[in-house]
Amino acid sequence: MNIVVCVKYVPDSTADQAFESDNTVDRVGVPGLLSELDEYAVEQALQLKEKNEAPESVTVTALSVGPASAADAIRKALQMGADQGVHVVDDAIAGSDALATSKVLAAAVTKIGDVDVVVCGMASTDGGMSVVPAMLAERLDLPQITFASVIESQGNQFRIKRDGDTATEVIGAVAPLVLSVTDQTGEARYPSFKGIMAAKKKPLETYSLADLEVDAGSVGLSAAWTAVENTEARPPRTAGTIVTDEDGSGAKALTEFLASKKFI
Amino acid sequence: MSEVLVLVDHIDGAVRKPAYELLTIAKRLGEPSAVFIGGADKAAAAVESLKKYGAEKVYVIDDSEIKGYLVAPKAEALQQVAAQAEPAAILITASAEGNEIAGRLAVKLESGLITNAVDVKEGPETTQSVFAGNFTVTAKVTQGTPIITVKANSAAPEESAGAGTVVDVAVTVSDSAKKAQIVASQPRESSGRPELTEAAIVVSGGRGTGGNFEPIENFADSLGAAVGASRAAVDSGWKPHAFQIGQTGKTVSPQLYVAAGISGAIQHRAGMQTSKTIIAINKDEEAPLFELVDFGVVGDLHTVLPAATEQITARKG
Ligand SMILES: Cc1cc2nc3c(=O)[nH]c(=O)nc-3n(C[C@H](O)[C@H](O)[C@H](O)COP(=O)(O)OP(=O)(O)OC[C@H]3O[C@@H](n4cnc5c(N)ncnc54)[C@H](O)[C@@H]3O)c2cc1C
Numbered sequence: 384m385n386i387v388v389c390v391k392y393v394p395d396s397t398a399d400q401a402f403e404s405d406n407t408v409d410r411v412g413v414p415g416l417l418s419e420l421d422e423y424a425v426e427q428a429l430q431l432k433e434k435n436e437a438p439e440s441v442t443v444t445a446l447s448v449g450p451a452s453a454a455d456a457i458r459k460a461l462q463m464g465a466d467q468g469v470h471v472v473d474d475a476i477a478g479s480d481a482l483a484t485s486k487v488l489a490a491a492v493t494k495i496g497d498v499d500v501v502v503c504g505m506a507s508t509d510g511g512m513s514v515v516p517a518m519l520a521e522r523l524d525l526p527q528i529t530f531a532s533v534i535e536s537q538g539n540q541f542r543i544k545r546d547g548d549t550a551t552e553v554i555g556a557v558a559p560l561v562l563s564v565t566d567q568t569g570e571a572r573y574p575s576f577k578g579i580m581a582a583k584k585k586p587l588e589t590y591s592l593a594d595l596e597v598d599a600g601s602v603g604l605s606a607a608w609t610a611v612e613n614t615e616a617r618p619p620r621t622a623g624t625i626v627t628d629e630d631g632s633g634a635k636a637l638t639e640f641l642a643s644k645k646f647i
Numbered sequence: 648m649s650e651v652l653v654l655v656d657h658i659d660g661a662v663r664k665p666a667y668e669l670l671t672i673a674k675r676l677g678e679p680s681a682v683f684i685g686g687a688d689k690a691a692a693a694v695e696s697l698k699k700y701g702a703e704k705v706y707v708i709d710d711s712e713i714k715g716y717l718v719a720p721k722a723e724a725l726q727q728v729a730a731q732a733e734p735a736a737i738l739i740t741a742s743a744e745g746n747e748i749a750g751r752l753a754v755k756l757e758s759g760l761i762t763n764a765v766d767v768k769e770g771p772e773t774t775q776s777v778f779a780g781n782f783t784v785t786a787k788v789t790q791g792t793p794i795i796t797v798k799a800n801s802a803a804p805e806e807s808a809g810a811g812t813v814v815d816v817a818v819t820v821s822d823s824a825k826k827a828q829i830v831a832s833q834p835r836e837s838s839g840r841p842e843l844t845e846a847a848i849v850v851s852g853g854r855g856t857g858g859n860f861e862p863i864e865n866f867a868d869s870l871g872a873a874v875g876a877s878r879a880a881v882d883s884g885w886k887p888h889a890f891q892i893g894q895t896g897k898t899v900s901p902q903l904y905v906a907a908g909i910s911g912a913i914q915h916r917a918g919m920q921t922s923k924t925i926i927a928i929n930k931d932e933e934a935p936l937f938e939l940v941d942f943g944v945v946g947d948l949h950t951v952l953p954a955a956t957e958q959i960t961a962r963k964g
């Protein structure tokens with residue numbers, strides 16, 4: 384079985400995020416890391432391997448599309464236990480939207496070849512849209528089983544639990560398929576010392592757009608199908624009123640505030 | 648004037664408020680056309696309510712070939728309606744499913760996609776709130792038919808009579824769109840309170856409740872509000888995941904958001920920061936959520952909320 388886990392390198396969401404002058408996300412000035420939500424995807428990919436009858440026959444490939452520094456995200460996945468890495472890096476990719484990103488990812492999955500399960504996170508932590516997994520499924524013509532909170536599989540039969548918008552659903556599909564996982568699937572493992580050492584010897588291949596036969600003119604900022612016109616830091620919220628409760632004064636002030644804003 | 652398609656969000660034929668909001672927005676961009684994918688027997692009632700909010704046309708698609716499968720068939724159905732209507736834009740509610748339908752549709756129509764807009768103006772020009780609400784971004788689609796998903800509560804639904812002309816559409820659903828099967832579906836139990844993402848007021852509790860949500864719920868009821876929770880409260884098993892607000896839970900954008908016993912971690916903020924008015928009740932005056940609030944009480948939620956509930960109830964008489 385071949386499993387590809389899509390991992391994104393994102394600006395640290397706890398750092399101050401910013402935009403560049405061309406309105407693309409600042410990916411240089413802000414320290415980056417493996418998107419926290421993709422750690423859950425790596426964990427589930429590894430569990431699929433470990434639960435397989437013949438784990439040694441299963442290959443987990445960590446795939447990332449991003450700048451040179453995105454190799455860090457792949458390395459983290461290798462340290463956690465993925466077998467090999469594929470990094471698509473090309474200057475033309477900078478500024479790609481989800482449509483272009485999914486196109487490049489789909490081409491990479493096709494090049495890796497014979498893939499049974501593509502595992503994604505539920506969203507990128509950098510303003511993710513939670514659309515890349517659905518777009519990947521569309522482009523690869525595979526079933527999507529997305530937003531999984533529980534995953535069960537037997538051979539190539541998969542069942543997931545999905546907390547839908549208005550209902551909890553059980554979704555079934557047969558591999559090959561695209562799976563996306565939520566943080567409800569359970570804690571992701573930390574790389575062990577052994578894992579960190581082993582990762583140094585694991586293969587990490589780099590592809591350019593030419594290697595994937597993707598037209599460089601069809602991706603990147605200039606080819607994006609949406610244009611950001613303006614980005615603006617939200618004006619600092621005017622400092623709110625903060626009261627300290629003493630002998631019931633807090634509740635009274637709270638009620639007054641609600642009434643003044645016509646919420647009562 | 649060109650049509651603007653609105654995918655109708657409904658539960659078993661009962662149209663949900665976000666659909667009316669989208670019709671209201673559609674009116675700014677062109678002629679609102681609703682797309683109702685549902686049971687044939689539910690369509691008539693839905694059409695009646697949709698035309699009250701300005702739907703000139705209602706495309707009715709029987710869902711017997713669609714409802715058993717996840718996302719893909721709805722994208723195919725919309726693609727076929729779009730081919731017929733040649734719309735100026737397609738509006739979809741920004742939910743997990745809505746964003747995924749939009750994503751697949753964007754690939755099919757080779758059209759630009761903007762998700763989670765909080766406002767849409769003529770153009771269409773969208774406004775989004777990104778990086779946990781720290782930045783406001785305005786954007787436009789530059790290729791194909793603009794596909795835009797819009798968060799609930801981004802517009803006040805305005806009643807205005809539309810013709811509501813029914814156009815039955817027979818869609819063909821491909822076999823490959825039927826590969827992810829909905830094996831079972833358990834509708835969320837109604838709490839009798841407003842639905843979280845639609846509610847005008849949301850009151851949330853966190854670890855600070857210590858597991859006792861009674862003060863939160865009573866306070867919420869006095870304001871007619873929905874109840875939410877932080878991940879800490881959900882992880883503790885005090886509330887199901889459906890109540891969770893934040894990056895990996897629901898995103899809400901109500902008129903008023905009240906957080907009690909919630910510190911205000913970035914992941915929580917990501918789900919509530921676009922709320923119009925924010926109130927926090929927290930014992931710790933250093934809690935990061937106080938940076939965001941319009942009004943805050945430093946105090947114990949277990950005494951502040953019950954007292955406030957009593958006063959609100961008394962005022963309401
Ligand atoms: C990948 C990832 C995704 C996440 N997604 C989400 C998400 O979607 N939603 C989310 O909420 N979190 C999410 N989190 C968790 C988030 O980081 C915080 O851990 C969580 O929000 C904390 O919840 P809390 O504020 O209830 O608890 P705490 O941070 O423990 O805060 C409790 C607060 O209650 C106050 N308090 C205690 N007792 C009282 C009292 N009697 N009266 C008043 N105040 C009191 C305390 O002063 C404290 O400020 C995520 C984390 C990760 C890593």
Ligand SMILES: Nc1ncnc2c1ncn2[C@@H]1O[C@H](COP(=O)(O)O)[C@@H](O)[C@H]1O
Pocket residue numbers: 388389390391392418420421424446447448449481484488502503504505506507510511512513514515516
């Ligand atoms: N540049 C990328 N490289 C690898 N995987 C990605 C990339 N962008 C998105 N993904 C995958 O798609 C998921 C959803 O991303 P998004 O649609 O951006 O929220 C992520 O959790 C990743 O698994």
